[in-house]
Amino acid sequence: MRTIVSVAGKFHMFFLAKQLQERGYLERFITSYPKFEAIKYGIERGKTRSILIKEILERGWHKLPFAIRRKLDLEYAILEIYDRLAARQVVACDIFTGFSSSSLYGMRRAKELGALAIAEHASSHPIYQRDILSEEYEKFGVRGEISNEKIINKELRAFEEADYITVPSKFVKRTFLEKGIPEAKIIHVPFGVDLGAFRQVEKEDNKFRVVFAGGLSLRKGVHYLLQACAELNLPNSELMLMGALNDEIKPFFSRYAGSYRYLGHIPHFEMYKYYSQGSVFAMMSIEEGLAYVQAQAMACGLPVICTTNTGGDDIVRDGIDGFVIPIRNVDALKEKLLYLYERPEELKRMSESAKQRVASGFTWDDYGKKIVAEYERVLAKKTHEPGK
Secondary structure (H helix, E strand, O other): OOEEEEEOOOOOHHHHHHHHHHOOOEEEEEEOOOHHHHHHOOOOHHHEEEOOHHHHHHHHHHOOOHHHHHHHOOHHHHHHHHHHHHHOOOOOOOEEEEEOOOOHHHHHHHHHOOOEEEEEOOOOOHHHHHHHHHHHHHHOOOOOOOOOHHHHHHHHHHHHHOOEEEEOOHHHHHHHHHOOOOHHHEEEOOOOEOOOOOOOOOOOOOOEEEEEEOOEOOOOOHHHHHHHHHHHOOOOEEEEEEOOEOHHHHHHHHHOOOOOEEEEOOOHHHHHHHHOOOOEEEEOOOOOOOOHHHHHHHHOOOOEEEEOOOOHHHOOOEOOOEEEEOOOOHHHHHHHHHHHHHOHHHHHHHHHHHHHHHHOOOEHHHHHHHHHHHHHHHHHHHHHOOOO
């Protein structure tokens, strides 16, 4: 099985390429990053094709003020450039897989060469995502970043032309089914976690600490988390926030000042130390695909409280490894936090359960086994189809 992986950015695709290479199935890895970045993941230099112009243009564009970025709206053009250049790097293979927003031309070229084309999509269906985020921004009077309509339309074409679509969670799959995508076209494989990078170390105090990691934004539901912890105001407790702060959350930071500790950006290789100082991980996202941080926190011994829209219910068993609650439900979050705060033995049991859960089925190696099994299945189906 010869597979080509194409990604404008990083996401989980470097892990996918590594897993395919370890099994002898990676034909070529097309990326917007330099070859040395692929080498860090163990991907052979000779198999990597770098298209650096995407990162150069995008990083320069993101340095501009939001108002200017919104007016210029160059994101579609940047992805279009990457896609057309990446398509030139597609050679004969059995499977081509790439992100739906930047692989339409790559998929078309692969299909011309007789390959199966698989569109990767790491978050909810783009129309579902656009609508629910627009609703949230309108609710709070915020002009947030919504996907460019041109990008959405391109993704819709990619879904139509792809032989299959890979999604990371049952939640994402549901949004695709709701938008009319046939179930037979969907490949569902949850992401993994690196147990070498994320491991539990000793907690240094007895404080009940609620942890969040990720972009601090309305999309991530950080405003609901801030509200819940401020209203509970539990003795000997703390809300610890890690990640980049979006402007849209700053008013909430001011409103709930004194009820949280903000650490800013923490290097990836240091994250396990901070997770390990927590008691529970909480994520109130309005929309996700399958946030990596959930499995990372579980690997460090934290039960997870997440919403139905984080993809977390692929990993978190409600009442066993944590809790899964509705989006925007501050009362439900407060109830679960208080439950764990008042029951240290139950918290300890859930901590051990969470750690064992990800170690026995949700590593990146587990992801590799599952995705390869799916690739073999769809290739076998193609072989047995009439005229193939």
